[in-house]
Amino acid sequence: MARILSILVGLFFTVALAWSFGKGAYTQITEPPAVTAEHVFHLTPKEVHFASDGPFGKFDRQQLQRGFQVYKEVCAACHSLSHVAFRDLAQLGYNEAEVKAIAAGFQVPGTDPNTGEANMRPGTPTDYFPKPFANDIAARAANNNAIPPDLSLITKARHEGPAYVYSLLTGFQTQPAELLKQFPDAKTPNGLHYNPYFANLNLAMPPPLTSEGQVQYGDGTKATVDQMAKDVAAFLVWTAEPKLEQRKQTGWTVLSFLLFATILGYMSYRNIWVDKKH
Known part of the structure; x- marks a missing residue:
């Protein structure tokens, strides 16, 4: 009885799944989704290469420092780095004094030791990058x-x-006339900015990188908009995965060990077990 019941339950779910799939496919064929401006004008990201790409890639410390400079001077006014501590910047090649100076340039929440009241104080290497706004409001x-x-x-x-x-x-660019011709109601609202690489084409952030030389690089690199964008993107690759190089090195070590163990196992099989009769 239990077996029959389990078969019936399984059959019920199979039929329900098939019906759901069939209904969805029929709806997709008979009532296809409306074509929107996002479907037509949204672009996939541009092709760009970084030193950290690939199985043998390593971070370009000089580029990471330039990217951090762009973040600090341009992006930090609105965007936080809540998972990054100032002391982590030592991985970019900054020495202890430089890390302390960078941290001291930021104001972080603290407590007055005399009164116990909340206040703002200069950052220390153990602090994390502060949020630029007090709250979401x-x-x-x-x-x-x-x-x-x-x-x-x-x-x-x-x-x-x-x-x-x-x-x-x-x-960031001017909204193309072809878009407005095909979708008259898709005009970028006031206060938003057209960008075909954003999911819905319009975002609240104005162009943060607007002109050449907006950031003065200390290493003499020409600070074009393209260069600054690439540098800060490389820096954000590091913030997202600071152990990237170690992970790749560990991966190659493990693969080498596995290859050696495989060869050793095969040679053992050939020398010990291949002539054994079952």
């Missing part, structure tokens, strides 16, 4: 009702993350 008020995302993990949170960040920063 303040963030929305300053950004056309949008909350700027934390950038710590942005290159892992978005499909083709590094290329997405680079494309978004270099993709």
